[in-house]
Amino acid sequence: MNIIVDAFGGDNAPLEVIKGAVRAKGELDTDITLVGDEEKIKKCAEENNIDISSLRIRHAATVIEICEAPTEIIKGKSDCSMAVGMKMLADDEGDAFVSAGSTGALVVGGTFIVKRIKGVKRAALAPVLPTSTTPFMLLDAGANTDCRPEMLQQWAIMGSAYMKGIMGVEKPNVMLANIGAEETKGRDLEIETYKLLKETPINFGGNVEARDLPTGVADVCVADGYTGNMLLKLYEGMGKFISRELKGMLMTGLTSKIGALFLLKKFKAFKKRLDYSEYGGSPLLGTSKPVIKAHGSSDAKAFYNAIRQAYQFTLSGAIEEMTRVIGEVKTVK
């Protein structure tokens, strides 16, 4: 196996990427190829006394910036580290791709360079979020703003295969984000999607209201990318809000400081649970090979987690499962 890693994606590139890649090479049974400016990678490793002799390097001259149009990855910036890495994946020079760079560019590259699974209409961003019990996959979390019921149906199939294959959930409970439990709730999109999901070979658990998501009732939650992005960001924002409030509580007043000593450890564990980057990155589901979007603020540990996730994704055979079920559903219709 060879996992291709964009060395110039994210706020902490290339140093934290290199560190995470070296750790992954040491712990996982796979080769790792760093993609990016070779000279800069070597210089950064040298300056930080990191031995990168176990890693492969593929040179790429430029980097696509967050502020650039995502389509630049297939236009003016086709020599950027993300494009070169994805091209390698498409050309069978590697088995999976990890990047903390521009999400938009990753979606465009996943669609037009790596290419989609046969029959898949749209690729979806699929982060795994923490709850008070078991985590759930939310998709689409923002790759597609205007969606049709068939897209949500395919995402339901893909999310289910992922949660089973990579997260080990026996029979993932797939639910549809909606504003009420009844089949007739929501907009035309949800009403039509509900009908489709009832006839899809997955374990469909009906509608889920946003208030129930943090309890872990769903293993997979499908939504259009506009709604999914709202949910993802509010989830993230509420986590930060709470962390700040807890910190405030711990820091003010003498009595609290005494109490804080006892609770500090638990608070830290709780904060960590709210941090969804702990689960690795967000897979881009629907591409013909595993593509993982690491969080922009990833550190070495987060990069290691994302690479390990790509490793497990590759081993799981989940993409073959997605391909099979999506093919079946297409034939039936």
Add this chain to the structure above:
Amino acid sequence: MNIIVDAFGGDNAPLEVIKGAVRAKGELDTDITLVGDEEKIKKCAEENNIDISSLRIRHAATVIEICEAPTEIIKGKSDCSMAVGMKMLADDEGDAFVSAGSTGALVVGGTFIVKRIKGVKRAALAPVLPTSTTPFMLLDAGANTDCRPEMLQQWAIMGSAYMKGIMGVEKPNVMLANIGAEETKGRDLEIETYKLLKETPINFGGNVEARDLPTGVADVCVADGYTGNMLLKLYEGMGKFISRELKGMLMTGLTSKIGALFLLKKFKAFKKRLDYSEYGGSPLLGTSKPVIKAHGSSDAKAFYNAIRQAYQFTLSGAIEEMTRVIGEVKTVK
């Protein structure tokens, strides 16, 4: 002034409604009329030794249940407490209406019995939510699933007038819920709404991403009712999730119990801040007179808060302000 209160709305009716109404009558300079089965109201007050001689009562034979179709309020259930109370409001027998009953029925009744402000396309549910700094109004939070830009524009005007008139925010920062900060982000609905809001006589602060809502950056957040309902319910769900987790932290382990003694008071204050029913109820904005939806689980204190909110809403002149600005905007177009 006379505030009309549905005595049979919510999980704790009529006892908690009666208690809240008696307190409001004692503290606010207004009459209060309880609407509902007169015999039951009197019997409940007697059994609980509550003196209701200061309150007026208007008899209504039935109650509209949550499980009934909302349109029943203007059909088979036109003799229910909610319908009778709203008819009183429409007939100038009172100045504001409060109910903890079916939200759907309240929206239908507000639209077809109380009727809308001249020119208003749709009434919107508008809860006020807590943040780490100042609270914000979210609208529409679920009354309308399919929306047009003109609706969101009117809600922006109404939310701004409410936050200024009732919450005392000098120049409310009105923002549009969206998946990115740039003007070109979102679906056609958001892109068109953004253009309209730039030309509306309000303090428009651009797009707000869901992750920033808990910081209190917006005073008013407008969204279509589907998205707004998702945001409201996730806000609520995250609050409950966090409260449960905190409780769990406090209850496990000896060291934590010792720490807990010191922090308990602060935790309670924090939990209270997350509970949006503390702000009273959710106004239904767009009706020609104040209508307040109290939370279904309201207790006496929450009913008191909702009645006080109706009182302030009536005194504020916010509806006159909404009428004026919406009229202006209509003329310009």
